[in-house]
Amino acid sequence: MGRPGLLGTWILSALLLAFVQVEAAPEVTGVSRLGLVLLPWMASGLFPRADGAVPFPSFLALSLPLLAIAAALDLRGGRTLGETIQLIGPAGLAWMLWAKARSVGGQQVGYKVCWGLLVPGSAALLLALGWAGAGAPTHAVPQALGWLARLNPLVWTWAATRSQGLVEAGLDPLPVLAAAAVLVVCAWEHRARSEVDP
Amino acid sequence: MKVRFALLWLVWLGAWAGPLQAGENRRWLATYELEGPLERLILEVEGFGETVWSVGLAGGERTTLDLPVPGIQGTPSLDGWASVPAPRVTSVPKGASVVFAGWRTPQPGEPFFGAQDLARRARPPVPGGDVSPGAASLALALAALVLGLAWCHRPRTALVLGLVAGLGCGLLVLTRPTDAGPRRVLEGQVGALSWFEVWGRRGRLVGSFERVEVQPAGAPLRIDVGDEEEISAPGRALYGLRSVPALDRYPPLAEVWVRTPRGEWSGRGAWSGGDELLRPPVEGAAAPGWLRGQLPQGVGVLLGRFPGPGQRWLRVIGFLERD
Numbered sequence: 001m002g003r004p005g006l007l008g009t010w011i012l013s014a015l016l017l018a019f020v021q022v023e024a025a026p027e028v029t030g031v032s033r034l035g036l037v038l039l040p041w042m043a044s045g046l047f048p049r050a051d052g053a054v055p056f057p058s059f060l061a062l063s064l065p066l067l068a069i070a071a072a073l074d075l076r077g078g079r080t081l082g083e084t085i086q087l088i089g090p091a092g093l094a095w096m097l098w099a100k101a102r103s104v105g106g107q108q109v110g111y112k113v114c115w116g117l118l119v120p121g122s123a124a125l126l127l128a129l130g131w132a133g134a135g136a137p138t139h140a141v142p143q144a145l146g147w148l149a150r151l152n153p154l155v156w157t158w159a160a161t162r163s164q165g166l167v168e169a170g171l172d173p174l175p176v177l178a179a180a181a182v183l184v185v186c187a188w189e190h191r192a193r194s195e196v197d198p
Numbered sequence: 199m200k201v202r203f204a205l206l207w208l209v210w211l212g213a214w215a216g217p218l219q220a221g222e223n224r225r226w227l228a229t230y231e232l233e234g235p236l237e238r239l240i241l242e243v244e245g246f247g248e249t250v251w252s253v254g255l256a257g258g259e260r261t262t263l264d265l266p267v268p269g270i271q272g273t274p275s276l277d278g279w280a281s282v283p284a285p286r287v288t289s290v291p292k293g294a295s296v297v298f299a300g301w302r303t304p305q306p307g308e309p310f311f312g313a314q315d316l317a318r319r320a321r322p323p324v325p326g327g328d329v330s331p332g333a334a335s336l337a338l339a340l341a342a343l344v345l346g347l348a349w350c351h352r353p354r355t356a357l358v359l360g361l362v363a364g365l366g367c368g369l370l371v372l373t374r375p376t377d378a379g380p381r382r383v384l385e386g387q388v389g390a391l392s393w394f395e396v397w398g399r400r401g402r403l404v405g406s407f408e409r410v411e412v413q414p415a416g417a418p419l420r421i422d423v424g425d426e427e428e429i430s431a432p433g434r435a436l437y438g439l440r441s442v443p444a445l446d447r448y449p450p451l452a453e454v455w456v457r458t459p460r461g462e463w464s465g466r467g468a469w470s471g472g473d474e475l476l477r478p479p480v481e482g483a484a485a486p487g488w489l490r491g492q493l494p495q496g497v498g499v500l501l502g503r504f505p506g507p508g509q510r511w512l513r514v515i516g517f518l519e520r521d
Contacts, residue, residue: 003347010343021330057353061360062346065339068364069331072371078401078433 005044006054006062012040013066017073032079033070035087035161041067042091043154046098046119048112056099087160090173094153097180105187114183122149151179221411221437224419225429227264227302228285233295234259241285243269247418247431249285264302266427268419279303307409307439320489320513322381322398324435335370338363381509383489386444388516393445397438403429407438447472451502451512455485456519459498463490469502476519489513 016036041063045056067088074084105111126149149155156176159165228241234255241249246269255261267285275281284298342363349356380403386393397403403410406427412419413435422428429436448471456476457463464479485501489511493499500517504510 003350054350055353058350058356061356062343064360064364065342065367068368069335069339069371072368073331
């Protein structure tokens with residue numbers, strides 16, 4: 001992602017923050033600002049790497065002021081430090097792991113396939129299952145498809161953004177982190193193999 | 199006797215669930231017999247929050263206390279309060295002598311017994327300004343964006359800049375001054391011995407109240423009972439109502455509005471209070487809408503704003519202007 005994409009992400013996350021500030025509806029007041037601001041950064045940070053992309057540290061640097069404002073607003077708005085850490089801890093770690101996998105093998109086909117399947121693919125499947133009324137599927141196929149969404153860091157972060165969202169969705173951070181860690185290992189191995197056997 | 203009690207219960211239930219009941223009382227008194235050594239006591243009511251009593255008792259010291267708790271599970275039945283479970287107790291040190299002696303009756307916060315109904319009173323608006331980022335932090339974030347975009351191909355410099363700007367933004371939001379304090383409305387009827395005071399504040403109320411409500415309803419509360427009683431629900435609007443002695447003379451007011459028994463409003467500017475005559479009607483802003491709400495018809499009313507930086511207001515019902 002180049003500078004225009006970076007600027008777009010910044011504007012999007014600032015708009016989300018502004019929306020929650022202005023909109024005082026009860027369903028919005030329980031939402032974590034930190035989670036909302038993090039979502040656009042996460043989504044664009046996972047995107048398969050293209051030539052001329054901004055290095056991840058610079059990408060992270062631009063997100064930090066808005067994330068800090070959102071976290072401080074959460075704390076001022078009643079969220080405890082523990083709740084904030086419960087959100088940013090797993091979400092931030094998953095983001096870093098994905099970013100590492102992306103920097104190591106972001107241009108590899110494997111990364112692009114994993115990204116397509118686990119990020120937009122699984123989110124779309126989850127949405128489709130919800131629309132089809134399979135919120136608690138009993139059949140093996142929708143269950144397996146639904147399980148794929150449990151590996152998606154964006155789905156986890158979105159659920160953690162809403163109060164009680166993780167409990168309602170029955171989500172755990174471990175599958176998300178495990179999937180991201182596996183992705184990093186695979187990207188390293190693939191690169192090592194291609195360096196040995198060009 | 200049972201019939202009388204049943205009628206009493208029905209009337210109470212009606213008062214409790216009636217249309218004027220805007221919120222749920224979040225301060226109930228439970229009686230405890232305590233014996234030291236006792237350092238701290240935590241009373242927890244599931245779904246409502248907890249009370250932390252930290253006054254402490256020395257070894258062998260005994261006392262009976264009415265402790266406020268943030269809710270009750272269920273409603274009292276025909277048998278009285280027996281069906282309402284006691285709060286869950288945690289004592290420090292563990293195993294200290296703490297005996298639940300029942301719920302206090304009558305509860306001072308219930309409208310039927312004390313007529314202390316918050317729904318009939320003017321509630322001061324509680325600003326939600328506690329959770330706004332402020333211009334300084336937004337300006338810093340924008341400056342960091344411009345510099346970050348310029349230096350985005352120097353990752354280390356950009357990261358240091360982002361960390362410093364992030365820390366600065368976070369601190370600027372966290373250290374923004376909060377509201378000036380509680381908003382208060384003193385209200386009473388001419389000739390009554392006891393008046394009411396309604397306090398409204400976001401996040402925290404300090405003082406002893408007979409009735410407490412929280413908006414949005416259902417938020418867990420924490421009540422700390424020490425030298426003072428402190429009720430907290432971060433980010434939520436808290437309202438407390440308490441009885442105060444009636445004023446024996448009108449205080450100086452920065453701004454006054456008067457309504458005649460026929461319903462004609464007029465602004466009167468500042469007033470030095472006491473027996474002084476009010477100024478003739480002046481052009482100016484009308485009284486705030488929330489202050490004019492829930493007023494009885496057909497009687498004179500005086501509304502006023504106390505001087506000074508704090509937000510304190512006065513409502514006198516049955517006020518008749520001297521000629």
